[in-house]
Amino acid sequence: xxxxxxxxxxxxxxxxxxxxxxxxxxxxxTNIALCKYWGKRDEVLNLxxxxxxxxxxxKYGTWTTIHLIEKPTDQVILEEKILPLEHPFSxxxxxxxxxxxxxxxxxxxxxxxxxxxxxxxLASSASGFASFILGLTDLFAWGLSLKELSILARLxxxxxxxxxxQGFVKWNRGVRPDGMDSFAEPxxxxxxxxxxxxxxxxxxxxxxxxxxxxQRTVLTSPFYKAxxxxxxxxxxxxxxxxxxxxxxxxxxxxxxxxxxxHATMLTxxxxxxxxxxxxxxxxxxxxxxxxxxxxxxxTQDAGPNLKLLFLKQNQKEVExxxxxxxxxxxx
Ligand code: PMV
Numbered sequence: 001x002x003x004x005x006x007x008x009x010x011x012x013x014x015x016x017x018x019x020x021x022x023x024x025x026x027x028x029x030t031n032i033a034l035c036k037y038w039g040k041r042d043e044v045l046n047l048x049x050x051x052x053x054x055x056x057x058x059k060y061g062t063w064t065t066i067h068l069i070e071k072p073t074d075q076v077i078l079e080e081k082i083l084p085l086e087h088p089f090s091x092x093x094x095x096x097x098x099x100x101x102x103x104x105x106x107x108x109x110x111x112x113x114x115x116x117x118x119x120x121x122l123a124s125s126a127s128g129f130a131s132f133i134l135g136l137t138d139l140f141a142w143g144l145s146l147k148e149l150s151i152l153a154r155l156x157x158x159x160x161x162x163x164x165x166q167g168f169v170k171w172n173r174g175v176r177p178d179g180m181d182s183f184a185e186p187x188x189x190x191x192x193x194x195x196x197x198x199x200x201x202x203x204x205x206x207x208x209x210x211x212x213x214x215q216r217t218v219l220t221s222p223f224y225k226a227x228x229x230x231x232x233x234x235x236x237x238x239x240x241x242x243x244x245x246x247x248x249x250x251x252x253x254x255x256x257x258x259x260x261x262h263a264t265m266l267t268x269x270x271x272x273x274x275x276x277x278x279x280x281x282x283x284x285x286x287x288x289x290x291x292x293x294x295x296x297x298x299t300q301d302a303g304p305n306l307k308l309l310f311l312k313q314n315q316k317e318v319e320x321x322x323x324x325x326x327x328x329x330x331x
Contacts, residue, residue, distance in 0.1 A: 001042075001044065001047065001177060001178055002044065003044060003099050003155045004099060004102065005103070005123075005153045005178070006045065006152075006155060006178060006179065006180075007099050007152075007153065008101065009023075009180065010144070010148055010151070010152065010177065011160050013143075013155075013220075013232060014101065014102060014103045015096070015100040015101070015136070015140060015142065015175075016100050016101040016102045016104045016106050016136070016140055017103070017140075018140065019068055019106070019139055019140055019298065020138075020139065020140060020141035020256040021138070022067065022068050022216075023065060023066065023068065023139070024061070024065065024066050024135045024136075024139045025064070025065040026063070026064055026065075026131055026135045026138060027059055027061060027062070027063050027131065027132040027134075028061050028062055028064075028127045028128075028130035028133075028134055028163050028164070029056045029058055029059075029060065029061040029127055029166070029179075030056070030057050030060050030061045030062070030116055030124065030126050030127035030163065030298065031054040031055065031056045031057065031126050031127075031158065031159065031162045031163050031164060031169060032054060032055055032057065032301070032307050033053065033162075033195060033252075033299070033300065033301065034053050034120075034168075034207075034238055034254045034257070035052050035231060035234050035235045035238055035253075035254070035257050036052060036231070036257055036258060036261045036301070037050065037052035037054040037158055037171065038050075038214055038217065038227060038261045038264065039160060039214050039217065039218045039224065039227065039228075040158070040214060040215070040218070041067075041101075042177070043178065044072065045154070045155065045178075045179045046154050046155060046157070046158040047050075047174065047179045047259065048158060048171070048173055048226050049173070049218075049227070049228055050173055050227070050231040050232070051170060051171060051172055051173045051206065051231070051235055052162070052170070052171045052231070052235075052271040053168065053169070053170050053171075053187075053235055053238055053239070054159070054162045054168070054169050054171070055161050055167070055168055055169075055194075055196060055330065056162075056163065056165060056167060056169060057167050057198075057225060058166060058328065059115075059328065060115055060116050060198070060328065061110060061114070061115070061116070061127035061129040061130075061131070062113070062114045062124070062128045062130075062131040063112070063131070064110065064111065064112050064113075064128075064131040064132060064134075064135050065110070065135070065156075066108050066109070066110050066111075066135040066136065066139055067108065067109040067110075067111075067130075068106055068108060068139070069107050069108060069109045069220070070107075071107050071109075071155060072107070073107060074090075074094055074097065074107050074108050074109070074110065075109040075110070076089070076090040076093060076094075076110050076112070076217075077109065077112065077207045078112050079109065079112070079113060079114075082302060083262065087171065090201045090272070092156075092213075093110065093132065094215060096124075096129065096132060096155070096156045097110075097132070097136075097307040099155065107176045110132070110135075112128070112131075114127070114128070114268075116134075116198075125156070125157035125159065125160065125210075126157060126159040126160045126162065126163045126173075127160075127163050128156075128157070128160070128165060129153045129156030129157045129160035130149075130153045130160045130309055131273050132153075132156065133149050133152050133153045133156070133160075134149070135171040137149060137218055141150050146164050146165070146184075147183045147185070150162075150164055150171075150183040150184045151165055151179065151180065151182070151183045154179070154182065154183070159171075159184060160173075161182075161184045162184040165184070165185075165186040165331065166186075167186055167187065168187040168189055168190075168191075168242060169184050169185065169187065169191055170184065170185060170235075170331075171183070171185070172185070172189060176257065184209035185243065189242045189243055190330075191242065191245060191330060192312075192313040192329070192330055193313070193330075194309070194311065194312075194329075194330045195310050195311065195312055195318075195329050195330070196307055196308065196309055196316055196327075196328050196330070197307065197308040197309075197318060197319075197322065197325040197326060197328070198305070198307055198321070198325070198326045198328070198329045199282060199298075199305060199306040199307065199308055199311065199322055199325055200305050200324065201276065201278040201279055201282060201304050201305050201306065201325070202278065202303075202304045202305065204274060206302060206303050206304075207231075208272055208302075209250070209302075210301075210302035212254065212275075212281075213265060213272045213302055216268045216269075216270075216272060217264045217268045217272065219263055220268045220269040221264045221265070221267045221268045221269075222267060223263055223264045223267045224264050226260075227260065227261070227264055230257070230260050231257070232252050233257070234260075235256040237249065237253045238250060238253050238254065238257075241253065243269075243294040247295055248262050248295055248330035251295065251296070251297030251309050252297065254297055254299050254309060255297040255298055255299060255309075257299075258298070258299040258300050258301075259318075261302070262274065262275060262300065273302065274300065274301075274302055274303055274304055274307065275300070276304040277306065279304045279305075279306060282298070282322075283298060283306070284307050285321065285322075286298050286308065287304075289321060294308065294310075294311070294314060294317060294318070294321075295311065295314060296308060296310045296314065296318055298307045308322065308325065312329060315327055315329075
């Protein structure tokens with residue numbers, strides 16, 4: 001199936017035919033996976049092999065303004081700088097926008113501002129694609145449900161499906177080939193004392209995209225076979241830990257889920273290693289602090305940076321040990 005088939009399933013007519021306004025400004029938060037999405041059962045529609053679970057960071061994400069313009073081409077402005085249309089970021093965005101204007105071809109100026117580094121394993125694409133969908137739906141008054149918006153954002157980046165809600169969000173694997181049952185939804189549980197700290201160790205853009213890394217892992221890692229079973233187990237334990245507010249159980253499962261994901265990458269051919277020397281030093285510090293009684297855990301995505309998980313009552317001690325940490329308390 002093609003992405004355009006999904007657009008035809010959701011919309012009766014050209015989605016960008018009738019603008020309701022001339023510009024729209026929106027914000028979409030980023031989300032960090034506690035139980036990771038790693039591996040696509042459909043590369044085109046970004047359909048996952050497994051379900052996943054994330055936490056939304058309320059104040060981190062992407063601000064996007066989309067203007068309708070009377071110009072022959074789109075304009076992409078990232079952090080107040082015009083980005084050439086040939087730039088891979090512009091290309092990815094324009095291809096995504098093209099899905100929604102098969103006949104009408106309106107042109108847009110898209111202004112993007114993020115308070116997380118781009119493509120450094122900090123889920124910038126999740127909040128980015130969710131914000132593009134929120135901007136379009138506002139501009140063209142689509143009147144769709146959040147479930148449908150989640151499906152549309154997934155076509156841009158898998159993890160974007162989870163960026164429409166605060167708190168804990170699960171993204172259903174689904175079984176249908178068209179992916180209409182693979183959308184995210186919020187969990188009812190809340191945990192205001194839970195904190196997540198962003199530990200930026202290297203802001204550079206990663207050399208291997210998560211798309212390429214996932215594909216290589218699925219195709220070449222002998223460990224990938226074990227991954228879906230691991231996720232099923234971890235997902236169940238995490239939901240139980242959230243319901244019981246069992247922080248050590250949650251933290252230990254989140255950390256080992258991330259390490260299992262990285263184990264599938266390390267055993268790919270050629271190997272993929274997002275763990276840099278600074279990442280390893282920080283991991284060892286977390287383990288050391290934990291041995292001395294501090295309940296502190298980490299998770300890592302497709303980049304060298306870490307996210308630390310801890311409780312509000314330990315925030316001062318954690319920050320004293322990691323002075324550059326940016327702490328976010330859940331809502
Ligand atoms: O949505 P993508 O293609 O950026 O992939 C995200 C992959 C991970 O961040 C490693 C895991 C996840 O569930 O977000």
